[in-house]
Amino acid sequence: MPPQNLPPRDAIRLAAGELFVRDGYGATTVRAIAAAAGCDPALVIRHFGSKEGLFLATVSVSGDLTRILAGPLESIGRELVRYVLDGADSPVSGVYRALLSASDRPEIKERLRASMHDVFVSPLAERVGGACPELRARLAAAQFAGLINAYWLVGDPVLGGAEHDTVVELYGEAIQSLLSGEDPTPRRG
Incomplete structure (x- = not known):
């Protein structure tokens, strides 16, 4: 009450x-x-x-993401993974589950897209640089959302039982490579 x-x-x-x-x-x-x-x-x-x-x-999804995404670019991948691993029982995980459960409604699906762009993609794309900064930021957002789905929604027992530092290193590096890796070499032919 x-x-x-x-x-x-x-x-x-x-x-x-x-x-x-x-x-x-x-x-x-x-x-x-x-x-x-x-x-x-x-x-x-x-x-x-x-x-x-x-x-x-x-319902809002921004939480501590704004702080993480404004932090040092070279550690964003690991910080995003820590955010997911530490937030499984936090209110933000409940907000995410609520948004996902309502995502079949067009207005809410559009809010999710807009939030992802405003909170995640746009701030990162401005900082990433390279030949395709928005694509890099969107792919990093997709990897981040994938970990959230596996960890918060599905409750993957292997991920849940894995050593947090190992997950942070492995998955954090995967996200980080999208943000600070070399630009792809254009194909010829």
Whole structure:
């Protein structure tokens, strides 16, 4: 139950954020959000227009990524891997799972794309350089998302049981090579 002194809009946002992360998008209803916020379901719709609108207003994936992506370029790959390994039980993993569970909705799929671009690709592409900085940044984002899926969503037992330092070195280097490796040699022919 949200603190009693919150304005209704803030109480709704707080309750929705907790429920979306805990139960996922599909299992969270406007009625459940309203009950947790201590208000009428009509008030939820009046403030946010729809369940999708409320979801988009309350769920964010940026977390500590902004700090990591602004850090030293030569260590970003390893720091991203540490972020995933250390964050399996963090609130951000719940946010990610909630976003993924709702990604079949066009508005939310578009938000995921925009967030990936704004939070991850654009800041990295500006710093990477080389012949194809945006492609490098997008491929690094894809590798990062792949590790999140394997570690946070699927719960791969081999990854979960592996020595963290080994995973950081191996996978961190794979991501890092996209960011700071040599440009590919153009094919002739």
